[in-house]
Amino acid sequence: MAKEFKVEPLKVWNDFKKYREQYYRDYLEAKDNGAVRWAGSAWAFDAVPAGLGEDVYPLTGEPYGATVAFFKDFSRRALEKAERAGVPRDLCGYLRNYWGSIMMDKYVLTDGTEVEPFPKPDFNYTIHICCTHAKWYHRAGELEGDVPTYAVDISVGPGYLLDDRKINYVVRQLEDSIKWMEQITGREYDDELLIKAVLAEADSMSTWAKICKLNQNIPAPLEEKSMFTLYALLVLHRADPRVAELYNKLYEETQDRVKRGIGAINNEQFRFLTDNPPPWAFLNVYRYLEKEYGAVSLGSVYTFGLEGAWLGMDEKGETWRWEPAPTPEEAGVEISNREDALRWTAEFNLRYRPGWQHPYSHKIRKIETLQMIKDWKADAMIMHLNRGCELWAMSELEVRDYLVKHNIPVATYEGNMADPREFDEARTWNVIDSFMESLGIKKLSKQ
């Protein structure tokens, strides 16, 4: 029989939901008040546009694409609109939802409300690490009527191989981008706002890592489906001090849950990890595993590593450290001017974001994943072979092979994070049932 744990709802849950809801509305309504709005990747250097003023509102494309995917009908219309315009359906799922929205001239809010027209940004601002990001916003800009677009090239390699020359390459681009933003918006850049944003960014990202680490406890105080909602603020606007504050509240509450033995689910008997963005329209995969098997998803290199700041690979490139990276305060670094701030944000992101490390070699991702399995005391890996993102799909099968060789049970199911048409629900349940049966895990109802 599965052991019973106490469960209780998260007190901060509604704060996170409200922030997200308001975020999309703020972007939509920004122009009513003469504010600035920019669009770009969730991996963009979020802190940099903050120097344009207190009234600067971003729209990050990947979470928007995921939100669209959640509303299956809207998503289908957006995807088909894009396809009719000649957009190949094997491109990034988020991108196709985003371009499709622009082409339909419809914007969807978190409650599913559809608004016209699609709100046009003053500029697009992104990074480029996979084959898609810069080109995504370039084309979006063309579709919207030559919206100025700037992409920061961050292709300098993994954090443990960083040197000053590589950091300088990124910093110089960030400096240029500030001049560019000033020209476009006609605003004078405020370095104090930049510094404040850079500090908030580091706080948000490191605090999220601390929260994820608490899931090493048994019972796990959080489960991944809820963490998708919780981590979302990092991909929306992590450099917003209000976001940092929310993560600090969540950290306190999660610590308290651990202290009191509060679990994410009341019958945790099986702990597993995942490793890719989920099929957003089918998050019931997670609930199925919880309800049927008492299986808790602890997290993933995706959920922890997309926006969390971790020490990562050691200098020799041999050992992965799932330890939260230090904030400027914890590192004893004072940030007092633009150069300091840009250098900090460049180095912090390049060095400590797992999502910016493992695309440079599957050796990194193998070591990183195996270490996660050990540290979080996971019994298995359930992989989403995600056709919607080529970056996250990279090395995935190599990791699978590596884990199997290390006697870690691995199940795989196919899908697409952002194209609901590419998911076979019944088949996925079959994969899960067969996998659990092979491991001798009985359904709770059969115990």
Next chain:
Amino acid sequence: MGKKAEELPQYKQFAEWIENRHDYAKKWQQNNGGKVVGYLCTYVPEEILYAGGVLPVRILGSHEPESITRPYLHDMYCPFCHDCLAQGLEGRFDYLDGIMLAQSCLHLRQVFFTWEERVPVDWSYYMHFPHGVNNNHAAEYLKGELEKFKVAVEEWTGTTITNKELDDAIEVYNKNRQLMKQVYEFRKLENPPITGLHAMEMVISSQMVDKKEHNEVLESLLEDLKDAEVDRDTGTRLMIIGSEDDDREFFKMVEYEQNYSATFVFEEHCTGARYFWDEVRPEEDRLMAIAKRYVNRVPCPAKDWPTYGFYGRRRFNWIEKWVKEFNVDGAIIMQQKFCDPHELDIPSLRELLDNLNIPHLFLEFDITVPVGQFRTRVEAFLESIGEDDLFF
């Protein structure tokens, strides 16, 4: 009158080099006692390898169905990367002393790492080549990467690469580029003495053999081309635009085996003009000169996007120029299935061609090309281009 264009011996030599690429490399190793490095993308700064006494050869696929890459690569990764990796896993490149990649697309990146791990090789090198080649700091950054690369090559080969060796390598490579551009000049003629098939074989073979040797053949080809007799109908002047493409069967079909006359007068891909169009402009700092060449070359779409002071795609400026200079009647957009960088440009590319009044046909190809299906589509396309002649 000179020789018949179709029978020029240099064309046979190019084709033979391609057919026997592995034998060539092995013989080169024996005869020169040097090392051979296989590279996966044309952003590799070959000059530095060559200066170190190394023969760089491009790893290309075989266009044969394979089933050994699926445990490692996602199905949705491009057929070209699957095909390349299959060659490695099957041991067809077992003579390579090393492999390398200058960072380009994700698909080739994973091929590199899987090859490095699963196919025994003495040396491997992954260069963090900048993606943002249009930004103002890319050349300076790349120069630093080239410095590290030069040291790595020196340590591996036990040589010291001096300015003299770099100058010699640059000269050989620049000469190769100049000669191929001169050959391309003949393609501007009303009846070009070189078809797309032969031009493609010229460029692909240049990626597989010692450039010095290739230069000798190019020089003799240029002599013969001056008075070569063209005994085929040029027909519709086509440009091919797109991803990596070394599929000669398609070229044969379009130019020699279907019902309408057509000739490719330009290939805008990395087994065509994108590979050789730009030269290294010598300067005192040799590595900076090389860095500028690779940053400023006709970009792969994987690296082409707006930046500070520039909005657009540099590649498109080149396409527009070539369409005009080579008097192109129609374009075939040849898309390697699942090649994201190209796919991302295609909607805008179609708009560009529409604005230039250039009819275009989009074809998506796989490891093997469905020549029969493509024949029907190409013929329909050519017929539609010819409708003006029919009615006016």
